Amino acid sequence: MASRFNALKADASWQKVWDESRTFAARDDSPKPRSYVLEMFPYPSGRIHMGHVRNYTMGDVLARYRRMIGHEVLHPMGWDAFGMPAENAAMEKGVHPGAWTRANIETMKAQLKRLGFALDWTRELATCEPDYYGHEQALFLDLFKAGLVYRKESAVNWDPVDMTVLANEQVIDGRGWRSGALVERRKLSQWFLKITDFADDLLNGLGALEHWPDKVKLMQENWIGRSQGLTFSFKLSDGDKVDVFTTRPDTMFGSAFVAVAADHPIARALADRNPDAAAFIELCKRGGTTAAELETQEKLGFDTGLTATHPLDPAWQLPVYIANFVLMEYGTGAVFGVPAHDQRDLDFARKYGLPVKRVVSEGEIEDPVFVGNEAYGGPGVLVNSHFLDGMDIEDAKRTVISRAEGEGWGTGSTVFRLRDWGVSRQRYWGTPIPIIHCDTCGVVPVPRDQLPVVLPEDVSFDVPGNPLDRHTAWNTVDCPSCGATARRETDTLDTFVNSSWYFIRFASQPEGKPFDRAVAEQWLPVGQYIGGVEHAILHLLYARFWTRALKHIGQLDVAEPFAGLFTQGMVTHETYSRTIETLGTDGVDVIHKPLWLGPDDIERRDGGVFEIATGEAVTIGRVEKMSKSKKNTVDPEPIVDQYGADAVRWFMLSDSPPERDLPWSESGIEGSWRFVQRLWRLFDGATEGGEGASKDAALDRKLHQTIAGIAVDIDALSFNKAVAKLYALVNEIERAAPSASRSAAIATLMRLVAPMAPHIAEEAWAAAGNDGLIADAPWPEVDPALLVEDEVTIALQVNGKLRDTVTMAKGTAKDVMEALALANPNVQRSIGDATPKKIIVVPDRLVNVVA
RNA sequence: GCGGACGUGGCGGAAUGGUAGACGCCGGAGACUUAAAAUCUUCUGCCCUUCGAGGCGUGCGGGUUCGAGUCCCGCCGUCCGCACCA
Numbered sequence: 001m002a003s004r005f006n007a008l009k010a011d012a013s014w015q016k017v018w019d020e021s022r023t024f025a026a027r028d029d030s031p032k033p034r035s036y037v038l039e040m041f042p043y044p045s046g047r048i049h050m051g052h053v054r055n056y057t058m059g060d061v062l063a064r065y066r067r068m069i070g071h072e073v074l075h076p077m078g079w080d081a082f083g084m085p086a087e088n089a090a091m092e093k094g095v096h097p098g099a100w101t102r103a104n105i106e107t108m109k110a111q112l113k114r115l116g117f118a119l120d121w122t123r124e125l126a127t128c129e130p131d132y133y134g135h136e137q138a139l140f141l142d143l144f145k146a147g148l149v150y151r152k153e154s155a156v157n158w159d160p161v162d163m164t165v166l167a168n169e170q171v172i173d174g175r176g177w178r179s180g181a182l183v184e185r186r187k188l189s190q191w192f193l194k195i196t197d198f199a200d201d202l203l204n205g206l207g208a209l210e211h212w213p214d215k216v217k218l219m220q221e222n223w224i225g226r227s228q229g230l231t232f233s234f235k236l237s238d239g240d241k242v243d244v245f246t247t248r249p250d251t252m253f254g255s256a257f258v259a260v261a262a263d264h265p266i267a268r269a270l271a272d273r274n275p276d277a278a279a280f281i282e283l284c285k286r287g288g289t290t291a292a293e294l295e296t297q298e299k300l301g302f303d304t305g306l307t308a309t310h311p312l313d314p315a316w317q318l319p320v321y322i323a324n325f326v327l328m329e330y331g332t333g334a335v336f337g338v339p340a341h342d343q344r345d346l347d348f349a350r351k352y353g354l355p356v357k358r359v360v361s362e363g364e365i366e367d368p369v370f371v372g373n374e375a376y377g378g379p380g381v382l383v384n385s386h387f388l389d390g391m392d393i394e395d396a397k398r399t400v401i402s403r404a405e406g407e408g409w410g411t412g413s414t415v416f417r418l419r420d421w422g423v424s425r426q427r428y429w430g431t432p433i434p435i436i437h438c439d440t441c442g443v444v445p446v447p448r449d450q451l452p453v454v455l456p457e458d459v460s461f462d463v464p465g466n467p468l469d470r471h472t473a474w475n476t477v478d479c480p481s482c483g484a485t486a487r488r489e490t491d492t493l494d495t496f497v498n499s500s501w502y503f504i505r506f507a508s509q510p511e512g513k514p515f516d517r518a519v520a521e522q523w524l525p526v527g528q529y530i531g532g533v534e535h536a537i538l539h540l541l542y543a544r545f546w547t548r549a550l551k552h553i554g555q556l557d558v559a560e561p562f563a564g565l566f567t568q569g570m571v572t573h574e575t576y577s578r579t580i581e582t583l584g585t586d587g588v589d590v591i592h593k594p595l596w597l598g599p600d601d602i603e604r605r606d607g608g609v610f611e612i613a614t615g616e617a618v619t620i621g622r623v624e625k626m627s628k629s630k631k632n633t634v635d636p637e638p639i640v641d642q643y644g645a646d647a648v649r650w651f652m653l654s655d656s657p658p659e660r661d662l663p664w665s666e667s668g669i670e671g672s673w674r675f676v677q678r679l680w681r682l683f684d685g686a687t688e689g690g691e692g693a694s695k696d697a698a699l700d701r702k703l704h705q706t707i708a709g710i711a712v713d714i715d716a717l718s719f720n721k722a723v724a725k726l727y728a729l730v731n732e733i734e735r736a737a738p739s740a741s742r743s744a745a746i747a748t749l750m751r752l753v754a755p756m757a758p759h760i761a762e763e764a765w766a767a768a769g770n771d772g773l774i775a776d777a778p779w780p781e782v783d784p785a786l787l788v789e790d791e792v793t794i795a796l797q798v799n800g801k802l803r804d805t806v807t808m809a810k811g812t813a814k815d816v817m818e819a820l821a822l823a824n825p826n827v828q829r830s831i832g833d834a835t836p837k838k839i840i841v842v843p844d845r846l847v848n849v850v851a
Numbered sequence: 852g853c854g855g856a857c858g859u860g861g862c863g864g865a866a867u868g869g870u871a872g873a874c875g876c877c878g879g880a881g882a883c884u885u886a887a888a889a890u891c892u893u894c895u896g897c898c899c900u901u902c903g904a905g906g907c908g909u910g911c912g913g914g915u916u917c918g919a920g921u922c923c924c925g926c927c928g929u930c931c932g933c934a935c936c937a
Contacts, residue, residue, distance in 0.1 A: 004889095214855085214856095215855065215856070215931085215932085218854075218855065218932085219854095219855085219931095219932055219933080222853090222854070222855095222932075222933060223932095223933080225933095225936065227936075227937085229937085244937080245936095245937065246937060247936095247937065248937080259937095297935080299935080323935095324935085325935045325937095326935080326937080327935070327936065327937085329936090330936045330937075331936075331937065332937095334937095335937045336937085337937090338937090342937070343852085343935095344935055344937080345937085415936085415937090416936095417933095417936055533931085533932090536932080537932085537933095654863085654874090654875065654876095655863045655864060655874085655875060655876080656863060656864075657863095657864080660857095660863095660864095662863085663862085663863065665862090665863090665876075667876055667877070668863080668875085668876065670876090671875065671876060672875095674889095675875090677889090677890095678890095681890090720863090720864075720865090720874090720875095721865075721874090723874080723875085724864090724865070724873065724874035724875075725873095725874080726874095727873095727874050727875070728873075728874065731874090793870075794870090795869070795870040796870090797869085797870085797917085797918075799917080799918085800869095800916095800917065800918040800919095801918095802870055804870095805870060826904090829904090837917090838917065839917090840869090840917050840918075842869060845869055845870090846869055846870075846918090848869080848917055848918060849917090850917050850918095
């Protein structure tokens with residue numbers, strides 16, 4: 001008789017079977033159609049969290065479903081194992097980063113296994129092992145040889161807490177993305193990858209990514225930031241010249257000044273002989289870079305005393321300023337100011353009393369004197385602009401550019417916001433950059449036969465900074481070129497380099513080289529990539545670049561690494577807090593602030609919520625992303641212990657659309673657990689023999705509609721809809737009287753739930769006497785004849801309002817429908833004395849009487 | 852400031868321009884039980900009700916349409932990304 005489904009026991013036994021039979025190992029030589037399903041690999045921080053569970057469950061459902069429809073599926077897992085937390089742990093706990101990382105991997109791997117993911121563990125990799133990063137070093141040298149790697153002295157973002165350089169992308173509001181410390185500017189010799197060589201291609205390539213979210217494509221587009229315009233020269237009064245870039249060459253006749261960045265060569269030259277200029281430049285550098293500071297920061301300038309000759313009017317001299325709002329990193333580091341049509345220029349002009357001349361008019365206004373403090377940037381017609389007068393903006397741009405090119409003082413040009421990728425990190429726990437610095441030979445690549453350059457194990461973290469710098473036994477080497485004593489590069493690679501090609505290594509991992517081209521090309525691109533939207537720019541852009549770079553050097557012919565991308569929402573939870581009083585920094589003021597409490601710290605009683613430890617009343621806060629700081633995390637492991645893997649997986653897929661946030665709740669997981677038990681009661685009952693040989697046509701139809709429906713939903717990653725359809729099917733099976741149809745439906749249901757709840761599906765499959773694994777079973781076939789209803793419910797409307805519904809045979813003739821509608825008492829009552837003016841009949845849908 | 856997404860019951864959310872609220876959660880009532888748990892049945896947008904029905908409902912205001920959650924215009928709100936990018 002019906003027993004309980006023992007999830008703990010079933011989970012373990014089926015996981016063991018899958019493991020031992022290598023059920024999910026992908027075959028490189030398979031003749032089947034291929035599916036590469038990949039979720040962003042985790043950083044081994046210690047334990048898995050609900051975000052991982054949700055991410056990997058989604059990928060798993062897709063992978064298992066694709067197997068069932070006959071694909072050879074590659075669904076691998078590995079570890080993004082280099083990074084700063086390991087070094088932080090080393091400093092705080094005195095444990096070696098490698099030992100810490102490898103222990104975390106063991107823990108997390110065991111946790112992932114308990115969720116029964118259909119992963120090919122034979123391809124597992126960890127980026128911190130020499131057999132991964134050694135190949136990365138080889139690829140780095142290939143790119144170096146191809147001229148895609150260079151070294152330059154540059155101002156870098158220095159994180160004073162983590163004691164490292166950060167990429168621009170890792171600076172958020174002027175603070176380090178990890179430490180939150182205010183970033184300083186420093187000059188260091190750094191390694192760069194020439195991502196800007198591919199700026200155009202990276203931008204254009206977005207157009208072909210049909211299965212990427214528009215949002216992510218747009219974010220990348222904005223990040224790459226292509227601007228078309230004119231780059232041209234001003235002759236300066238000292239005989240020098242200055243190049244500027246503008247997207248508005250049409251406004252040439254509205255210019256009032258030229259401004260250069262504080263670190264522009266002209267500014268630096270002036271500072272050498274003018275202490276006031278030097279002081280101004282210092283002032284500019286001190287300015288904060290946060291959004292709030294920038295918004296309120298005044299536009300400041302320093303008059304260099306130089307003048308610039310307007311290229312279209314030799315008699316016209318413009319003052320040249322050093323200005324705090326001009327960026328050296330963008331364009332040419334110099335601009336010409338058109339105050340009437342650019343807000344920053346207007347602010348600047350008003351402050352220094354410069355002329356403000358209107359050159360674009362949106363209507364009747366043609367007065368050259370521009371009034372007000374709001375620049376006009378909209379459409380219009382050129383005015384006060386000599387030969388440009390009367391043209392629209394685009395015409396005027398073209399005219400000025402062709403004139404500049406004809407006269408030789410400027411060229412039409414494209415400028416990108418994207419900068420080259422600085423990959424040097426002054427850290428230990430990363431891929432050593434395979435370069436040797438020799439006093440005589442300069443920069444010398446490590447010879448291939450000396451790869452991998454392995455990280456030394458014996459390092460100490462008792463002082464800040466990079467331990468590799470202090471490790472002279474490691475960093476002192478003979479120059480491969482001249483044999484003299486030389487020094488190893490002690491910078492390591494940004495961890496984003498590790499994740500820029502791991503998906504290629506998953507597809508093919510030979511021993512002697514990074515990948516086998518033919519094998520990798522069979523699997524790539526990744527068909528469906530799933531991960532958090534936080535990687536929309538950095539990781540995804542770098543991986544796209546790396547793929548292009550490999551293509552450029554002839555190692556891999558793949559246009560894009562990820563054909564399909566899905567960004568899943570976060571797992572959220574209520575927050576709990578009570579207010580505590582604490583003294584402010586002055587030691588006097590009393591500040592009220594929330595003390596966050598965890599879900600296990602509180603209890604609900606007497607209609608309220610209280611802290612268990614103190615009995616104090618607790619405030620329920622907003623539902624937020626699970627985070628340690630808000631203490632609203634739920635550890636997956638005890639949940640799996642209590643409810644089993646299938647219930648947890650089911651909950652992860654239920655209710656919320658996968659791209660939106662999923663609010664974790666106790667009642668939700670209990671509901672999922674109840675459903676698993678409901679399934680078991682059906683499956684268990686089915687083995688007792690399906691009594692009756694009768695057909696149940698309605699149930700047959702429902703079953704086949706469900707098979708077809710959830711296939712569509714899974715393909716679209718609409719797991720919540722697939723789950724709802726399964727609930728509806730189960731409801732109907734439970735209500736149905738015993739019949740052959742019902743028994744068949746239950747047998748089919750096993751396969752329908754197999755991608756989502758694989759353990760109970762295997763258990764039921766085996767109990768029903770089937771051979772082999774349900775994981776290897778084919779997806780049920782759909783009988784197309786059963787997808788169409790033979791009866792339909794028709795809505796009867798009067799003036800668009802629903803008055804009744806009637807059931808009739810599908811395909812009922814229009815005039816019959818109309819007659820039935822007019823004969824309907826509810827319709828008649830609603831029409832009353834009025835005469836129908838018009839009757840709309842939509843076959844198999846509705847009749848609308850307009851009266 | 853620029854760009855984007857979203858707004859539907861107490862909650863998560865369904866809905867090719869055609870019966871709004873599928874499915875789940877919470878909640879109510881009942882059955883089974885000595886009792887509880889589990890399970891099952893049933894109700895569950897709001898208002899009004901003479902129990903036949905009716906009215907109102909998808910952030911707000913307009914519009915297109917026989918018909919709008921869905922399309923168009925204008926607001927409001929929430930969230931996300933970028934941000935002195937010339």
